[in-house]
Each structure stands twice: as structure tokens, then as C-alpha cells.
Amino acid sequence: MNGADILCDTLLANEIDVCFANPGTSEMHFVAALDRKPAMRCVLGLFEGVVTGAADGYARMAGKPAATLMHLGPGLVNGLANLHNARRAYSPVVNIVGDHPSYHLVHDAPLTSDIEGLARPMSGWVGRVQDVNDVSPAAAAAISAARSSPGQVATLILPADAAWNEAGGPIAQARISTPSRVDHVRVRAAADALKQGGRSMLMLSAGGLREGALRSASRIAGATGTGLIAQQSNGRMERGAGRVPVDRVPYNLDRALATFAGVQRVILAGARAPVAFFAYPGKPGSVLPEDCEVIELAGPGDDIAEALEQLAEMTGAPRALELPASPLLPLASGALTPDAIIRAVARYLPANAILCDETISAGRDFFGPTFGAAPHDFLQNTGGAIGVGLPMAAGAALACPDRKVVALQADGSAMYTPQALWTHARERLDVLTIIFSNRKYAILQNELKMVGGGDLGRNAMRMLNLDDPELDWVALAQSMGVEAARSDDAAGFNDLLQAAMGRRGPFLIEARI
């Protein structure tokens, strides 16, 4: 067995059986080894941003890491933006990055670069295989790091000679961490704080946004008058009819400040204290009032559900929970608008679907109208690095082949990783993509108006408009093997969406808004 075989066996022995890949010459022995392991599902991305974004989406839904395979430093850097998002989502990912043998690095061949330096900012763990005998221990260490709680990005650099040399030795086992139990004293402190007067908010993220945890949170809210809110961006959230409806911290800074105005304490359950997404002249960076107390009930790696349940019990909340009715809004007619799309999605979403949201500006008001949609998982762009939506949808669909995946996708960000559509087609994934085609970087035009005032001049238009030429999303999807259709009026969109929700396999709707 060579090192590449040992690496495959170590991955498989540790429950990693999907590999999102874009290999190169230095990884050929690893490719040959993967070819000898039919138990490993190899999924090609035509660009590494697809590879890492898919690994993120897979991890969020499978609850375990996939492997990625990338080619040296330049391959890795193409995947870094979506690793940034994965890091912010606490997604476990095991990156395998090939490199030259150490004796070849001295020659500074064209593809040579500082892979560790490039990997570190977006990885929780970075390691390099020392030699063939180190392959299995190093891989197990990477997997252990990825599967620490709540999960992180681990990057393992595999020099080509460690892959092609022969060795024996046992296959190493990784350590899988489980969430830490939250100390009773911390729960008690939160309970005591909630007994004091004034306005409190319980802010949720990570495991705090799964159905059971949300029910406990809702019990706490009911018993204590505490407000509930989710972090602005979260890796995964269970929501929809029959589940506790929770809004998120608004992206808009003024609205976020208004949300927390007068709040005297915030209890964090898997969330981080809310901050401005961007800084603005004369505005604060934290969105909490200056004298607001911040109490961490549970960190993202803790057993948040259990902590919330304990807290609910301490508050004496009844176990029964009455959820508010969330009726669906009527379907829209007339011109197609983001609101019309959202109403239709809320109505036609099948039960147990997975919604991948990268709508940026157009989907900001998505939450209210979809509280009554069929139960679904909601996956977001967590780090603000755009281009995760379509790859994440691919990964989620691979993790959950029996569930419909719906990608709500802004046009500007879709153009970061359009190659993901090809993977949707190649793997026959049940992904319905809805392109919110507004033909501009709408979010930036709004920001620029706040900064510059007045109308956009030529240079600003050249940088913020996407209308010359317009992107033809139907042709783009079809060019990569994905069937597609277009709509620019609400009634037509409603019919198209209903039909698309009822079929299986990749499909794209260009929604011209």
C-alpha cells in the first residue's frame, strides 16, 4: 500500500466517504488510490470554490465532514472564500491539499507557494504529512480537528512523495468530540439574570436553532418575557410550520440597533454578541446598548439544546408549547418582485426541503412570509464571502438525496461560482435554483447612495450595474446541462415554480425582478 491508499483507508475508516475534488498532477497517486476505493464517492467541481462550498453544505446537513481534494496553493486559494464561510458556520471540513515533495520545494517550481501560510487564516487546523508513515496519524489528527465541537476546517497538506511511497502500519482512528455539557452554574446564572427586571433577549445560533432547542427557547421566552432572536447568519436553522418562529438580527445597522434598543441583557446560546456587518462613519460597531449585559449560556461547541432545556425547567415553564399561527400570504400577481417570489416559495415548498439562501439584498424580508411554509432547513451564507449558494446546495443535496434543495440565489453572487450548476447536472442533484435577476449589485448601489448621495456616475455604473450585457441565466444553465426557464411576471412564476417543485433533478428559474 502506498501513502495515498493509506489516506483513503483512513478517511473511510473515519466515516468520510464523500470527496469533493479538483485534482492536479501532484495528486495523481491519490486519484489512483481513490479509483481503487469504490466506497468513496468522488464529486468533481470544475472550480475549487465549488469544491469547498459543497463540502460546507454537505457538513451542515450530514453533520460530519466530507474530504476535499485540491491542487497545491493555487488550488487551495480558489477554495478559500468558501472555507471562510465554512469556518463561520462551524462546518467540519477535511481539506487534502497536494504539494511537491519536500526535496522538490527547494527548486521553487512554478506552482510552488506557501500553502501553510495561505491555509491558516481560513483553517482551524493546518498540518503537513511528514512522510508516508505519518499519513494515517496526520489524517486522523485532521479529522479529529475537523470533528472537534462545534466543528472546524482542517487542512492537511500531502506531499506527493508521501502519497507514492509504500508503507504498512495500522489505520489511525480520529477522535470525534461531542458537544460539552454546560455547567449547571452557568444555567443558574442565566436563570437568575432573567429574573431581574428589564428587557432581556435570548440570542440563538448553532445547535440553538434546531427544533428541540427552539422549543426550549420558546418555553423560556413564554415564562420570562424574554425576547427570542437568532444570530444574523447561521449555518443551519430548522424552521417552518410547526416550529418556533424566530427572526434574525437585521443586516441593516440601523434596524439592528433598533432591535436591541433598551435591551438590558442578552443571553447567548450558541450565538456571538451581535456586531455591525460593516463599520459606518459615526456609528457603533456593537449593536448592543452600551450598558447591555452579555451572558453566555452556551458556546457554539456546547450542548446548547440541553442547556436551553435546563434553563426552561428552571424558569418553571410548562412543557406544552402553543405556537402562533403563521398563515401564508396570498400569491402575488403583476410584475415579479422579491416579495412575489417569496410568497410563492412559501406556498409551494415541499415538506422537509432544504433552503439555501444567498439572496443578499433581495431576500432580506424572507423570514416573516415563510414562518408558515412547510418545515425546512435554512442554510445561509455565514461569512459574507459571496458565491457559496450554488455549491452549498450541491453539498446539501448530496448529503440528503431524498430532500428537495431550493437555492435562492442573487445574480451577482451566483456569478462567483456558476460552475456549481455543472455539478448539479453531473450528479443529478435535486436542486431547484431560483436566480433573483435584478441585473445589478443592488446592495452596493444602496450603500453608495448613502455614501456619495445623488445619482451614480459612469464609473460607479460600470462597477455596480450588471445590465450591459445582461446575463442570460437560461442559456448559462443549459450550457452546463441544467434545464431552465425564465419568468418576469408573478403569475407565470407561480406556475413555473409549482411545476418545478414537483419534478426531480436540477432545474433553474431565472426570475427577472
Place this chain on the structure above:
Amino acid sequence: MNGADILCDTLLANEIDVCFANPGTSEMHFVAALDRKPAMRCVLGLFEGVVTGAADGYARMAGKPAATLMHLGPGLVNGLANLHNARRAYSPVVNIVGDHPSYHLVHDAPLTSDIEGLARPMSGWVGRVQDVNDVSPAAAAAISAARSSPGQVATLILPADAAWNEAGGPIAQARISTPSRVDHVRVRAAADALKQGGRSMLMLSAGGLREGALRSASRIAGATGTGLIAQQSNGRMERGAGRVPVDRVPYNLDRALATFAGVQRVILAGARAPVAFFAYPGKPGSVLPEDCEVIELAGPGDDIAEALEQLAEMTGAPRALELPASPLLPLASGALTPDAIIRAVARYLPANAILCDETISAGRDFFGPTFGAAPHDFLQNTGGAIGVGLPMAAGAALACPDRKVVALQADGSAMYTPQALWTHARERLDVLTIIFSNRKYAILQNELKMVGGGDLGRNAMRMLNLDDPELDWVALAQSMGVEAARSDDAAGFNDLLQAAMGRRGPFLIEARI
């Protein structure tokens, strides 16, 4: 004036009047300032790999840097692969990367990352603007670094508050380095070495591949019997009919070893000693014989043309130069092959065209048949990070609006940055793209056969074939506003190419080989 205005003025005052951009919210004050400067040409890339690859192509042809504008760490990382290529091409590039204000970094907002850490491996110079009064000096330092000889990538991080705060002060001037004159002693040493017996090779790159330098090199070869060869990958090479025909070091390691077998000394003129692109088990990393002497006549930052002329004079070579005839091969008929494409390109290439080559495997035999093509500049992928071809073509076309740009492009690597086609259309660039559509990672299939032997299994096929589904390049181009046509036979391709060479504006040919 705010810092953003000062930055624009500093760029313009230092001859930087093109900005390849993909901005975000943290760069809005800079966008507003650019909007007030009609002298700056702002060119949007829908993905940062387009931005940096275009800046590379622009620099190679304009001989001076463009600016890029990228959004925080995640924007930068998307551009790093092509900065890696720019670094290997010695292309001057001035990256402006926005960041949060320092007082906001402490909040670790979602988009926060270690920008310096990410920039360093692919940049020759990294700096951060300290405050608004530092904007102009820091920008001038970045430009000076970029314009050191032979040129490098400089990355300047611009915190948002340095952009929005107000200041006065003078606009700083950058220092533009010129190539260093090579010491007479070094030239003498090279001349003496060439007088000794045995086989010598003069290896050229950088400024050594421009027309005048090549003529001197050819005189040296004629007078001394020295062989001429170009580095395998070079930023820019002047070639074609009436110019000195020089081959490159082969990519294939065995062929490269054969090229240098028996060579006793290599004189480097802007080139680096040749090494294997990848390491292989049991094969050497250097392609030179063990006892081969390496003499550096001139480094890439030196005045190579002048050094070569001096050396030619020392060898007593006559000034007149007789170039070998390089007749064109007849056009092909039958099935379309890479060879048929190359013959047609050689025949129909207009004078003074710019050829951007990212053919990977399909264009390996490009050089011989095109020695007799009309004079042209030849730009290559210099760092092995694929996805530079289409962006580089955009940058070259912007630098040289009166010259035809022809992008010879492998399909696999084209899928790394297909968004560049949109920029071709938006800027009405005179770029003709020829997609070598072989529907596979051919180079990797060859490599895998050497490693694994035998037929590819399912996993290897899933990672190295692009045929399920096939990419429809005509639809893909049209979806981004580029007219396109397809051919799969040589006669049809010849006609199509001739017609396409005769029109202006962006066009794409899907050549099914």
C-alpha cells in the same frame, strides 16, 4: 478631500489609469471617489480571478501596472491564483484591498480575516494604510514596489476609515525603477565561458524574449555555436515571421531532460535554471546534467537586451542576421485536431496580434508551426494556476485596443474564470477565444496512466472527464453576451477562423477536438 480621493489622485499622478474592480461595501468611499475621476477607467470583473488575471495581462502589454480593487480577505483570495501567475510573470500590479476600520476589527465581524497573511505568499510587497494622512505615501510605496524592476505584485490594504476621513497634504510620487545595467565583468565572464569547448545553451526569459534581445541572442548563437532556448513559461515573448525563432524548454520532464543532455553550461539571460514542473518518483528535480555549469548573465530585473548586445559584440558576431525560413504548414482537412487548429491560427493570425495561451496539453506543439505566423506577442500561464487565459486576454486587449487578441484556451481551465467572457462583451474587447474542447482533463488522464497504469475506473473518470454533461461553449458565451460558433471539422474551422479573425469585437469558437 477624503482618503479615497487622495488614493485616486495618487494612482492617476503615477500613471495608473485603469482599475480592474470588484468592490464591496467597505470600498464604497473608494468607489464614490473613482466615480469623481473620469480619467480612471474602471473595469468590472464578475469574479476577482478576472480582476487579477486582467491586471496581469494589462501589465504584460502596457509595461506598467493597473490597479485592482477587491473586497476584504474573501475578495482577495478569489484573486490570488492569478496573482500567483502575475508574480511568476514579474507583472507589476497594485492591489487595493478594502478592510474594516481598525476599531471594527476587534469585533471579528463575519467578513474579517487576516488579509496580510493571505496576501503575503502571492505578493512581493504588502502594506496597510495607517490613517488618512498615510494614504498617499502608502500608495506611492505600493506603486514603487510594483514598479521595481522587473516588476512585482504589491498589495495595499485600505481600511474604510482611512478612505472616508478627510485630509490634505501633497500627492506622493512613486519611484519607477529601470532595469539595472549588467556589469561588464559579468558579460566578460559569459563570453569567456562560451569560448571554452563543449555544448552551451543560452536560456532566455523576461526582457530577453523581446525582438531586439532575441536578435542579439541569435548573433551570439551564430558566432559561438551556442544553443538558444526560452524558459518554459514566460510573461511575454515577441515571435513570428521576421523574428528569431526560439523554442521553449519542454513541459514533459523526459523531453526536457533530453533537451539538456550533454549540455556543459547554461547561460541565463532573464531565465531561471530549468526545473521539473512536477516531481516524479525516481526522476531528478533539475533538468540540467549534474555537472552542468550555470552562469547568470542577467537576472529578470536587469537590462537583458543591453547585456546580450554587449555579449554579441564580444563574440565578434556580425550585426547582420540571417533568419531561417519558417514556411507555414498547409491547412488541414478532416476531423478537427489541435494540430489543425494551430495550422489555421498560424495562417490567419493578423500582424501584431497578441496570443494568450492556456491550452495546457492541446497546445504543447504550438511553437514549431507558428514560427512563420505574422509577428505577434505570446503570453503564457506563468505560474501553473489555471484560469488566467480569458482574464489575461481581457487585460491585454484593454492595454492594446488596436491589436487583435486571440485566446487559445483549454476547456477545463476556461471553466475556472468563464466570467471573463462577460468582461470581453461589456468592454467590447477585440478578443477571439478558441476553446480547445476535448471534454476532459487530458493532461491529468495522461499523468494518471503513468501512475496507475491501465484503464480509468469510475472514480477517476468522475474526476477527470468533463463529458457528462458536456459543456456547451456556444451557449455559455452567448449567455454572457459574446457571439459564438462551433466547429468539429477542420475545413469548417478554417473558414470560421478566417471570418472571425477579420471581424472586430469579442467572439468565441468552440473547437471540438
